[in-house]
Amino acid sequence: MLTPPAPSEPDLDVVVETMGRLFDEGKKELLLDTMRSVMETALADNRAVSLRLAEELKRTYGRSSERIDPNQLKLFLGELRQEQQREAAPEPTEEMACEPPPPKPKSNKERRRARRPLPATLPREQVRLVPTPEQLEGNDSMTKIGEERSEVLEYEPARFKVIEYIRETWSNGNGDIVTAAAPLKIIDKGLPGVGLLTHVLLAKFVDHCPLARLCKVFARDGVELHRNRLVDWVAATAFLLEPLARRIHALAMQSHVLQVDDTHLKVLDRKASKNIKRGHLWALVGDQAFVSFRYTENWTAKLADEFLGSRIGWMQVDGYGGYESIAKDRPLLLVGCWMHARRYLVKALDAKDVRAAEPLDIIKRMYEVEAAPPVVPSNGPPSSRPNGAPSVPPTSSPSSC
Numbered sequence: 207m208l209t210p211p212a213p214s215e216p217d218l219d220v221v222v223e224t225m226g227r228l229f230d231e232g233k234k235e236l237l238l239d240t241m242r243s244v245m246e247t248a249l250a251d252n253r254a255v256s257l258r259l260a261e262e263l264k265r266t267y268g269r270s271s272e273r274i275d276p277n278q279l280k281l282f283l284g285e286l287r288q289e290q291q292r293e294a295a296p297e298p299t300e301e302m303a304c305e306p307p308p309p310k311p312k313s314n315k316e317r318r319r320a321r322r323p324l325p326a327t328l329p330r331e332q333v334r335l336v337p338t339p340e341q342l343e344g345n346d347s348m349t350k351i352g353e354e355r356s357e358v359l360e361y362e363p364a365r366f367k368v369i370e371y372i373r374e375t376w377s378n379g380n381g382d383i384v385t386a387a388a389p390l391k392i393i394d395k396g397l398p399g400v401g402l403l404t405h406v407l408l409a410k411f412v413d414h415c416p417l418a419r420l421c422k423v424f425a426r427d428g429v430e431l432h433r434n435r436l437v438d439w440v441a442a443t444a445f446l447l448e449p450l451a452r453r454i455h456a457l458a459m460q461s462h463v464l465q466v467d468d469t470h471l472k473v474l475d476r477k478a479s480k481n482i483k484r485g486h487l488w489a490l491v492g493d494q495a496f497v498s499f500r501y502t503e504n505w506t507a508k509l510a511d512e513f514l515g516s517r518i519g520w521m522q523v524d525g526y527g528g529y530e531s532i533a534k535d536r537p538l539l540l541v542g543c544w545m546h547a548r549r550y551l552v553k554a555l556d557a558k559d560v561r562a563a564e565p566l567d568i569i570k571r572m573y574e575v576e577a578a579p580p581v582v583p584s585n586g587p588p589s590s591r592p593n594g595a596p597s598v599p600p601t602s603s604p605s606s607c
Contacts, residue, residue, distance in 0.1 A: 257557040264556060274552065274566065282555060282563035289560070324357060366429055369399065393442050403443050406436055454496050455513075461492030465522040466514065466529075468505070488513075507531045544569060 221244060228237040342348060373386040392403055409415040415423075417436040424431050458464060466488065473485040488500040488510065502509040507528030514521075518537045523529045524546060533540050548569050554562035 253557070253559070257553060257559075260557040261553060274555070274570075276570075279555075279563060279566060279570070282560045283567055286560045286563050324359060364405075366402075366424075366427055392446060393439065396439075396442070398439055403439055406439055407443060410440065451498070455490070455498035455500075458490050458492030458496040458498045459517055461496060463493060463520045463522060464517060465491040465494075467524060468510075468526075470505075544572070 221240075225237060225240055228240065337348075371389050373388065375383060375385040377383045392398070392400060398406075406417075406420065409420050410417060417440070418433045420436065421431050421433050468486050468488045470484050470486055472482050474481060475483040483503075486502045486505050488502065490498045490500065490513075492498075500513050505528070510528060511532050514532050515536070520539050520541055521529070521533070522541050522543055524543050529540055532538065548566065551562040551566050551569075555566060
């Protein structure tokens with residue numbers, strides 16, 4: 207448990223003795239200054255310990271994301287502005303006391319009560335319900351005068367199907383034989399169709415569903431597939447998509463702004479201790495449109511230089527020192543990431559320091575400017591820089607690095 211460092215007894219005795227002497231001597235101003243100094247030191251120590259405690263609690267029990275709830279940020283901004291208004295507000299008068307209180311804003315629960323309409327693009331079917339004979343018993347003269355409508359969102363599970371290709375063979379009296387051409391397949395003579403391979407890739411890489419779990423999902427529909435077979439399917443499809451991945455990487459490297467970041471991950475290796483070694487996955491995002499990934503066995507700048515050395519122009523990175531050696535004597539312009547400055551403000555806000563709300567709100571508005579659609583001039587192509595402003599690197603959003 208973290209505890210604030212308690213001042214030693216001699217220090218307290220000295221402070222008390224000094225303040226008592228100042229009181230006896232009638233030095234009021236000097237006594238108040240001493241008390242203020244002691245209180246400011248204690249408050250600073252308490253604030254530092256509260257921040258460390260909040261960080262430890264978040265590291266142990268909280269989420270690792272630094273995303274801030276917009277409603278929470280508004281709440282802190284409101285508290286900060288109310289405090290500023292109280293400091294600048296005049297003394298209350300009788301006329302001010304008679305003024306009605308401002309209307310209470312709607313709560314989040316009240317704002318969420320309205321149900322969003324279902325998309326009009328969804329297929330719809332109607333089920334018409336008529337009164338039962340028991341309801342109409344003794345009322346044969348009743349006629350329809352209206353109807354009430356309500357909607358229920360239903361789901362039909364995906365299903366497997368088998369496509370059987372029948373290749374006809376023809377011949378003539380001369381003994382010539384012709385057989386219809388075999389259909390094109392992603393995997394030559396393989397079992398899966400294009401739709402099944404697409405579903406497997408989306409489930410693994412978009413929905414983050416492990417292949418072993420996906421095999422259990424398939425088994426519920428009566429299709430038994432071993433995980434190793436799905437691994438082979440993923441490898442075959444990745445090989446087919448490799449030219450597209452190389453093209454995306456080339457477009458990312460040629461983009462106006464390239465954002466680069468890496469993260470470590472555990473890699474299976476039977477030669478390593480516990481069959482696990484540490485590798486690094488690099489994410490390269492060009493103009494927030496082209497995303498490319500590169501894997502390296504370690505974190506050295508030499509390996510990163512193999513795919514970043516040809517870069518020319520802006521490159522947005524974190525504080526990793528290896529980027530400096532890559533950019534040395536090259537037309538490569540390194541720019542920082544706002545996320546790393548924002549992180550300390552988030553920590554302060556987690557420690558209930560409302561002063562951090564205002565700079566966080568400013569950074570949030572900067573991110574909104576970056577996310578805004580480009581301006582379309584009336585006499586030229588679309589551009590995100592109005593009035594012919596010079597090109598500048600954008601600020602980074604929390605998802606950038």
